[in-house]
Amino acid sequence: MALRTLSALPGFSDSAFADRFNRIDRLFSQLTGDSPVASLPAYDLKKVDANNYLLNVSVPGWKEDELEIETVGGNLNISGKRAENESQDEQGWIYKGIRRSDFRLSFSLPEHARVSNAKLESGLLQLSIYQDIPESEKPRKIAIENANNVIEHHA
Template structure:
């Protein structure tokens, strides 16, 4: 399904945002309808973020966190090695896979589980080569051309 918005003016005036426009046009950013497990996105600082995911009933051994390219994948699989018989089971323990799209240069800096919450810390680390730098303005061929014209005018006079 294509977006109703036309991104072509933005495509003409920007460089390197093709992936973002493709995602917006194909609605890849739309909710998939999956709401389990619930999570919070927290901005901790200018370049620091945290994802808190409710993991009631899961242990550290039953969870897996994978960071690849611009995507963070959190998956869990509960082992069914209990001998208990449930009358009612209200705590969801089904297998899941939750995907989060990460911006360029966002890295996972750590993960911790406390009080049933899995907290994944993220940090944007822009490489030195990508940071803004001042460009010195030097003499160019046009200023050399002006000096040559001055010399010609002096000789002709």
């Protein structure tokens, strides 16, 4: 979650206030042990149809072997850990604006949901999530019996 405000002076607000917010966020993160909001990758979640969802996580510059996806106890965990050899590549950069810090995202999966596919393409990690609700657990209408006739409710 990034803090964005509309301003008549966008250059001033971005440099003065956004930097202060990031510093405060890092300070609280050090105190609580949580990951700073700014260091977590952005994501989109889309409902494709009644049973399918698409989760896109922005991970520019990450490789497949640096990312891990796992489901544990109804939670979907996505984490990224930098390769050790990247520390040698730190020399010569004038500015590095693409965040490459380790991260961990967690999502609660709905019951009967599973990740059916994952692919990394153009800096986006795309996960297809399928939710298959058994017929026995789907909502159903119950007819109300009357002495003379049966009243049915139609969905």
